[in-house]
Amino acid sequence: KQEVTQIPAALSVPEGENLVLNCSFTDSAIYNLQWFRQDPGKGLTSLLLIQSSQREQTSGRLNASLDKSSGRSTLYIAASQPGDSATYLCAVRRTQGGSEKLVFGKGTKLTVNP
Amino acid sequence: DGGITQSPKYLFRKEGQNVTLSCEQNLNHDAMYWYRQDPGQGLRLIYYSQIVNDFQKGDIAEGYSVSREKKESFPLTVTSAQKNPTAFYLCASSRGRLANQPQHFGDGTRLSIL
Numbered sequence: 001k002q003e004v005t006q007i008p009a010a011l012s013v014p015e016g017e018n019l020v021l022n023c024s025f026t027d028s029a030i031y032n033l034q035w036f037r038q039d040p041g042k043g044l045t046s047l048l049l050i051q052s053s054q055r056e057q058t059s060g061r062l063n064a065s066l067d068k069s070s071g072r073s074t075l076y077i078a079a080s081q082p083g084d085s086a087t088y089l090c091a092v093r094r095t096q097g098g099s100e101k102l103v104f105g106k107g108t109k110l111t112v113n114p
Numbered sequence: 115d116g117g118i119t120q121s122p123k124y125l126f127r128k129e130g131q132n133v134t135l136s137c138e139q140n141l142n143h144d145a146m147y148w149y150r151q152d153p154g155q156g157l158r159l160i161y162y163s164q165i166v167n168d169f170q171k172g173d174i175a176e177g178y179s180v181s182r183e184k185k186e187s188f189p190l191t192v193t194s195a196q197k198n199p200t201a202f203y204l205c206a207s208s209r210g211r212l213a214n215q216p217q218h219f220g221d222g223t224r225l226s227i228l
Contacts, residue, residue: 004156034216043120043204043219044157051214089156100145100164100208101172102217104156 002027002094006105013080014113021075021108023090028068031093035064035075038087038107047088048075080112116141120205120220126228127192127199135190135223137205144210146188147217150174151202160203163188164210192225200226 003026013019032051036044048057048064056065063076087109091102118139127133145164149157159172163182177196192199202224206217
């Protein structure tokens, strides 16, 4: 059974700092991995999707990497801003049955202090 | 603007009552999903539909029912058999399992027991 773990559960940093969020998964047979952002009381916003054949994806100040063999992904946020404060979730898409089922981690709650 | 609309934003259920959560999308997506989110927990899949008139149980389908009569709509009914319905419910959609595209989410419905 695929399990996704995100460490740390919460992180507080001063504005301007570069930071890394971690995601690990137990079964390396994944189709893709997604990083999402969730603001309080809101739905999820897709940030980056990494295909299983890719090593990384970049969007603006965000960079996500994927190492399937070790079951790890990282989300790097450069020059953090207070507006980056949110919960960040990673999710892996399972390959079995060809379905699009996602398995989610519990998230990392990020606070960027001005 | 294309997107996913969930209604209502807040919903209260009485003992023994069935309630229905609405999810509508105008993204022309084939696949739709319902997730449940509990505090401090990752999202868990309730039901999903990859095409009109077809749907599959997710990991926690007991006490819930769905229908997919139209491509744009995927309502979720929380029945009286669901003994712990208090949670944040999120609807999502995607182009389909072959497209390898991210899932898009609505803003959620928060369900509470009266």
